[in-house]
Amino acid sequence: MALDPEAIGKMHEKKERSHELPDLPDSENGVIMRFAPNPSGPLHLGHARASVLNDYYVKKYGGKFYYRVEDTDPKRVDPAAYEMVIEDLKWLGIGITDVIYQSDRFEIYYDYARELIKIGGAYMCTCDNNEFREKKLKKIPCPCRDISVEENLKRFEDMLAGKYAEGEITLRIKTDISHPDPAVRDFAAMRVLTSTPHPRKPGVFVFPLMNFSVVIDDHLLGMTHVIRGKDHIANTRRQEYIYNYFGWKMPHFYHYGRMSIAGLELSTSGMRKGINEGLYTGWDDIHLGTLRALARRGIQPEAVRAATIDIGMGDTDISFSWENLFAQNKAVIDAGADRYFFVPDAVEVDIAGAQNTQAHAPIYPNQPERGDRLLSFTGKVLLPKAEMEIGRMLRLKDLFNIKVTGVNTAEYAGNSLADARSSKAAIVQWLPAEMAVPCSLLMPEGISEGFCEPAVLGYAGKIVQFERIGFSKIDAVKDGKVIAYFTHR
C-alpha cells in the first residue's frame, strides 16, 4: 500500500500542536533526569509540569528517568501517596526507568555526612534555632562553627546514638556566613526528629534535609540535568557548596517560573484540608487540580502533556489557562466522542398532529459510516425547558419542526428543514419520552439533571459529546441511571 508521506506529515502536524522545547547542552550521549516529589498526596497540575518536562527530554535524548521518592520528612509523608503517585505517573505516560526511595538510603546519607564533617564542610550545631537565625541574618557565625572535626564527629555519632533530643542538634553545611544571600548562609542538612515515626522506617530518628539528600542522590545516580521550579533556585546555590566540597560535577539546573491556576487550590495540604472538611468529595473532586480529578472529568493525559510542553520551562510566572488545556483536549477527544442527546431540565411535551416515525441521528456527523441512532417518535417527547417559549418554532434535530403552544404542548409544523432555517428556528435536542434515561451531568458550577439516550448506558468510562451541551465523561452507570462529568465544550 502506498502512503503519501506528505499526507502523513500533515496528520502529525494536526495532532502535535505543541512546539518543540529548546535543546539541552551535553545531551549527546543521553540524559539522566528525575522526578522527585514529596509523597504527600496525589499528583496535580504543578507536578505534571515537573514530570512532563523532564520526561520530555529523557524521551528526546534517551537515558534514564528516576522517580525518586523524597520521603525524608515523616511529617510530610502520606503513606497512600506512594501508590497514588505511581498511578498518576502511569496515567500521564511518564517513562520511569527506576524508582528510588530516599527512606531506603539513610545509611548512605549518614556516611556522606561523616565524610563532609571530616573534610570540614559541615558542623554539628547545638544552638537554638531562633538564635542561629538571628545571628545568621547579622552575618555572625555561631560558636559551633569552630569546633574540631573530632568533636563534630563525636556529636554526630552521639546524635545517631540517640543522645540528642528533637531540636537539640543540627548538621549544618559550612558555606559563607557573610554570603550576600542570607538563604545560603550555613544551611541545615540533618536533624533529629522523634515526634513522628517514619511510615516506612519507624526506627529512624535522624533525618537528612532535602538539600543534603538531594545532592548525594543526584550525584550517586549520575543526574545530568534537573528541571524544577524556581522555588529551588536558592537551593541550587546552597547545594553547590556540597558539590564543591566533594569535588563533584554539578548537573545542569533549570528553574521554571511559578504557575498559578485561577480559582484553584493547588497545594496538597490545602486540598487535604478541604477534603477533611467535606468541601471536596475526595482527591478526584471535580473542583481540584489533581490529575485524577482531571481524568475523571475526561481530560486526557496527552492533552495535559501537550499543554505542559506548550508552557515550557520559562522562568516567567504564568497563569495556567483552562482554555488552552481544553483546546488541546478537544483535539484529542473529538474524533472519538460519539454524539448523543442530553436534555437538561426536561419537560414532557405532547406533540399534536404528527405521525409516528423514526429519526436517524448520526453518531458522528463527519463520518456517516459510524452509523445512526434510531429515535422513535410516538407523540410525546422530552425537551429542554429553556427552549419552551410559547409561540416559538423549534426544529427537533433529525426529526421535524414544531410550534410551541403551551408549557407541555406543541404542534407539528412540517418536515422542512428549509422552513426551520428561514424562520430561524433553533435546532434542539430531544428524546422520546418512553426511552429517556435519567442522567445527572456534574459541572463545576453544579449538577444538571436531565435525561439522555439509552445507548449512553453502554458508555461507562468513555467520553461522549452531548449535542449542544459539550463533551462529557460517562462516570458511572447504575440502576439504569447515568452519572456524567462535564468535560468542556
Place this chain on the structure above:
RNA sequence: GCUGAUAUAGUGUAGUGGCCAAUCAUGCCGGCCUUUCACGCCGGCGACCCGGGUUCGAAUCCCGAUAUCAGCACCA
C-alpha cells in the same frame, strides 16, 4: 530588610542587534460548511512594562524605575 529572577496580544508561546510595523496556539469577532453553540475551512481583532543609554540600527545589549514572583525553615 537582604538575595535572586522575570517583564512580548485576554491566556500561553516564538524571537538572543538588522530578514520583526513581531511567530504559533488558544480566545474573541465575521463568513463558509453543517439538521449540535462540535469538527473543519477562510478572514479579522489583539502585544514588545516605563525611562534613559550603547549602536548606523534594539523586543533583542547596558543602567535605572516600576511591578510581579521566589528564597532567607530542624519542608520539599
